[in-house]
Amino acid sequence: MILNIYTIIMMFAAALTGVLAVPLGIMSFRIFQKWEKPLYAEERTDIENRSYLLLLTAAVILSLKLLTWPFFYVTLQSYIPSIRGAMCIFGVTQFYPSMSSALQLFKPLVFFLIGGWLLLNQLDRKTETSPLFRKKFLFLHLISFMVLIDSLGDLMYFTGFNTGSSVACCTTFFDVPERATAVLPLSILGEAYEKYMLPSYYTMNMSLLALMGVSYRGLQNNKLLPPWMTIAGAILAVLTAVITIFAMFEVIAPELMGLPYHHCIYCMWQYVPDSVLITALFIIGIFSPCWALLLNIMGRHSETDAALKGYIMNLYFFGIISTGASMLMVTIHLMLK
């Protein structure tokens, strides 16, 4: 185990969220079950009183869990000097590759669901009779289970490190012609695939901006969006994410680093510090329409309509600003290189 301040914070957060996820999951399911039956006023008040503390705990724990996603990478970054052969986060992830891949895929999902639940909870709190009460407790039950898995994963992963062995550098993985981000576009677009990457990146991001802009305008004109509109936004966001990830590895990261043959996004975060902000803004921009879809599906009720419209508008607004800012930063780098 590599013990530094980052490991201690990460382990503390994992232990705290993991331990509290268990009662959170059990109690949220009990409340979900009890709320289903016809209840006397006293019973109802009793459940509501108990739920306040649970919801407060959930909000704190889940907010903490949100922060652990970026902190996961900060901790890995801090291990680079301790692991022989590692020159970026990729090298560190090669120490325990299957576990790190699983965690890297699982964390965005947990982040997305937690963000969705926090928004749903806020939306429900805006109402008089809490019409989303059951839904949000069932959702919380599911999330608690995922938080528990993620926390256990973090504990296992970070206690398993040692400084004894050496790992391969990212160039032996990302800079070989058989890398995944090159093989797929090569098979679809042919040898000159690189020249299509940037136009595809801009086209997809601009389309997403346009769709979010149209949705925002529609909501401004006092119309609640039909579900298909938010579904289209979420689908376009996912497609944009896929294209952008390929473009990042193949064209943007090498350009930003000034290393034309080096396709490592982890090195990009290290050598071009503002690329961390580019990535964060991009993630918020992509998640925003997906959260809008989640809210539009789960938060619909006659009592929430007015507040829901405001929430979805705000999500699209932040989506537009984040995606736009991320794209602008990439453009500034490409123009000034």
Added chain:
Amino acid sequence: MNGHTMNRKSILAAIIIAFSVAISLITISLQRQNAPVCHYDGENIMPVYEVDIEQKDRGVLKFCSVYCALEWFKRNNTKSAFVTVTDELTGEKLDASLAFFVESDVISVAATRNRMHVFKDKHHAQAHGKQYNGKSVLNPFNMN
């Protein structure tokens, strides 16, 4: 939606955009002032393992190891005019065609797992090869 909320949102948007642009410009200006790093993988260069490749028309590129320089050279040998390597015993720079290369069990740059070693003198190269299970290699930066 009232005008006040719209104004607040516009100000927030302007702040986020302005902040992002400022951060990018600061990063770019700092990058331009930084010390040279390996042109292939961005790693800091240790002077005793440095390889410099002079291009025909675009100046000199610096690499952290023979491995990185060779990876670049394989793709761009037509652009290269001259390759300078470093004797890892003395740190002296010399033309790659005059150097002795040995591939051994010793890793010089951990990040790239570079096992190729450069020496100015033949007997040093032979001694290294004998000690670390190495074999002599012809100049890998062959312009022909």
